[in-house]
Amino acid sequence: MYSLTNEQIAFIEDDIRRNGIETEEVRENLLDHICCIVEQTMKEGDHFEGVYQQTIQQFYETELKEIEKETQYLLTFKNYYVMKKLMIISGTSSAFLLLVGSFFKAMHLPGAGVLLVLGVVFFSMVFLPMLYVVKSKELKTAGDKGVLGLSIAMGSLLCLAAMFKVMHWPGANVMWISGIGISLIALLPLYFFNGIKNPDRRLNTIVTSVILVGVLGVLFMLTRVHRPVNNTVYQPTGQVEKR
Amino acid sequence: MIFSSELVKGTLKTIVLKLLSENDRMYGYEITQKVKELTKDRIQITEGALYPTLHSLEKDGYVTTEKEYIGKRVRKYYSISPSGNSRIKEKLKEFSEFTETMSFLLDLKTAK
Numbered sequence: 312m313y314s315l316t317n318e319q320i321a322f323i324e325d326d327i328r329r330n331g332i333e334t335e336e337v338r339e340n341l342l343d344h345i346c347c348i349v350e351q352t353m354k355e356g357d358h359f360e361g362v363y364q365q366t367i368q369q370f371y372e373t374e375l376k377e378i379e380k381e382t383q384y385l386l387t388f389k390n391y392y393v394m395k396k397l398m399i400i401s402g403t404s405s406a407f408l409l410l411v412g413s414f415f416k417a418m419h420l421p422g423a424g425v426l427l428v429l430g431v432v433f434f435s436m437v438f439l440p441m442l443y444v445v446k447s448k449e450l451k452t453a454g455d456k457g458v459l460g461l462s463i464a465m466g467s468l469l470c471l472a473a474m475f476k477v478m479h480w481p482g483a484n485v486m487w488i489s490g491i492g493i494s495l496i497a498l499l500p501l502y503f504f505n506g507i508k509n510p511d512r513r514l515n516t517i518v519t520s521v522i523l524v525g526v527l528g529v530l531f532m533l534t535r536v537h538r539p540v541n542n543t544v545y546q547p548t549g550q551v552e553k554r
Numbered sequence: 555m556i557f558s559s560e561l562v563k564g565t566l567k568t569i570v571l572k573l574l575s576e577n578d579r580m581y582g583y584e585i586t587q588k589v590k591e592l593t594k595d596r597i598q599i600t601e602g603a604l605y606p607t608l609h610s611l612e613k614d615g616y617v618t619t620e621k622e623y624i625g626k627r628v629r630k631y632y633s634i635s636p637s638g639n640s641r642i643k644e645k646l647k648e649f650s651e652f653t654e655t656m657s658f659l660l661d662l663k664t665a666k
């Protein structure tokens with residue numbers, strides 16, 4: 312039986328790596344498999360590369376990368392359903408907590424703070440990240456995934472900022488203003504130019520962008536941009552005292 | 555007659571687990587050769603279907619693996635785990651009921 316040299320083995324490994332087999336475990340398996348077949352079929356006087364090319368062609372229909380893709384698909388498929396379930400549960404429970412929490416707050420009932428904090432934390436730290444994981448699997452281009460990632464990050468930042476504001480925790484304003492700022496400066500242009508390229512989504516992109524500007528404007532309207540709290544600046548003036 | 559790969563694909567996990575339950579440990583190439591030999595070439599497992607299945611079985615904990623270095627390359631041996639052993643019993647039961655149902659559905663006895 313023919314025995315492959317180290318150079319030939321290195322050649323095969325390099326070739327399957329270049330053809331898209333990125334996971335080391337898959338590559339090791341395929342390498343050994345190919346070596347076995349080549350060593351079995353190669354006869355005296357056969358050319359190594361010819362035999363190798365013939366062998367590798369039996370492995371796929373259009374490209375070798377299919378094996379890598381199929382493996383990744385099978386490995387993530389299970390988690391996909393678990394995550395989808397977790398997403399729905401966390402989304403429903405956070406919506407419920409927020410609704411009850413705001414009712415309690417409006418009625419000045421005890422426990423409103425705890426309910427609201429739990430609701431926002433569930434919403435922005437569990438539901439939104441899960442939404443990203445589940446939705447990003449359906450998207451193909453890096454641009455789409457980037458826009459989705461940034462919008463979800465900004466969404467959870469703004470939710471947390473609103474919670475900090477309601478609870479009068481420090482840092483609320485910085486979070487709130489940076490959330491609105493990054494959305495306006497980075498997310499909006501990114502979303503707009505990414506979507507406008509695709510003729511099918513052009514109208515949708517324009518409409519959503521306009522709505523986004525409107526919503527951000529309304530949110531900014533609620534923002535009080537006051538000077539830093541400083542005793543020298545905020546010394547009560549005579550006028551204030553007169554009131 | 556060689557069976558089509560679509561037909562084989564749905565039963566690949568069952569085939570692999572069954573083979574591993576009867577053999578101590580096997581590596582990928584060995585599995586394909588064994589299936590070929592047992593079925594007299596009528597079922598040929600493609601590499602493109604075998605390895606994704608093996609990796610998914612490993613992740614689910616139905617098989618355990620050990621690696622052996624042969625010069626510059628690594629050979630990964632697969633053996634069945636206790637949970638794989640109970641899984642294959644379920645799979646075999648399911649498959650035998652499936653074949654019964656299919657022969658009834660397709661009325662295979664009268665078709666002969």
